[in-house]
Amino acid sequence: MARPGGVILDLDGTLVLGDRPLPGSRELLLGLEEAGVPFAVLTNNSSLSARDHAARLARMGLPVLPERLFTSGAFAGRELARALPGRPVYLLGTPSLAAELAEEGVWVSEDGAEAVLVGFDTTLTYARLARAAALLQRGVPYFATHPDPACPAPEGFLPDAGAILALLEKATGRRPDRVFGKPDPAFLWHAAARLGLPREDLLYVGDRLEVDAALAQAAGVRGALVLGGATRPGDPRLAPYVREGLLVVEDLWALKARLLG
Structure with a gap:
């Protein structure tokens, strides 16, 4: 996969689970930062504000500033x-x-x-x-x-x-x-516009077919699905999304290798 011009990632089930970072999340974010690939986090979790989510992530050692974090609540x-x-x-x-x-x-x-x-x-x-x-x-x-x-x-x-x-x-x-929120493409475009991320060269990463894969498809952007959370290997619902170009990876380590080498 060609390196994207920007990456937007889901939060719960993709980067973290509760108060625990998922394997490879810190390394992926640091890798994107070092490679100069801008990224943001897009979450439907409206129980916390962007500021409180950023503090939560900081406690887990994940470097996401509040201005890079977009909530369905906001x-x-x-x-x-x-x-x-x-x-x-x-x-x-x-x-x-x-x-x-x-x-x-x-x-x-x-x-x-x-x-x-x-x-x-x-x-x-x-x-x-x-x-x-x-x-x-x-x-x-x-x-x-x-x-x-x-x-x-x-x-x-x-x-x-x-x-x-x-x-x-x-x-x-x-x-x-x-x-409001995902899978409404307007939510994704709002985050992309705020950060100046290019629509035509954007990658969206999540873990749910009905929310994250559906969002990438509706928005017309490249999508990547991380297995192991809400979606399991061999799920028959994957097939139509894969035919439309969805990248399916085992974990964030595999995604980092595909994006950054």
């Missing part, structure tokens, strides 16, 4: 600030997400909410869930930071925003009016 905030300027939003999300939304210009409020936003809420309570359901039944606009039903962790998979969305749909019959 992207949702950017879009909502444009679509609902000055209107209060009820959030099912963490304090870290609330702070990131505020930085993007979104008014997060417990009272008088005129919209609902669902994120990866690791602080979720039944009372807050019931409040969101009541607002949805009143017909307020409804959004989600991303669609993932589960987030990979060392102990398995944790209920993510998509699981909360499924619960609310069962209770209220409503689906979000818009879901």
Whole structure:
């Protein structure tokens, strides 16, 4: 594979698992830095802000600056600030997400909410869930930071925003009016534009077929899939993506060898 002009990588399940870096992650990032290949991290994990994710990665020895880290929460905030300027939003999300939304210009409020936003809420309570359901039944606009039903962790998979969305749909019959984050190509283009990465020479790296491989395909960029997390060797769903040019590698060591030699 020819060396790309820029690389955008998924986070959970690709570079890290919980608070543990996956094999080859540090070496890949350092290798890209040394080779002068710009990179960024694109994550649907809206439980933490970009700043808090960067601090998390720093504790693992992974050199990713906050300005190179793009979250579905910040992207949702950017879009909502444009679509609902000055209107209060009820959030099912963490304090870290609330702070990131505020930085993007979104008014997060417990009272008088005129919209609902669902994120990866690791602080979720039944009372807050019931409040969101009541607002949805009143017909307020409804959004989600991303669609993932589960987030990979060392102990398995944790209920993510998509699981909360499924619960609310069962209770209220409503689906979000818009879901931000991957696999929406707009999220990828936003990150690429912010860093000046070339669309025509971009490589996107992830571990999930339905999110990461689908994103690369929808965006029309080269894609690489790292096996071992959400996707196993021999998965029959791989075939159509491989026919479209998806690079499949065993781990990040193999990816580094293919990209940097």
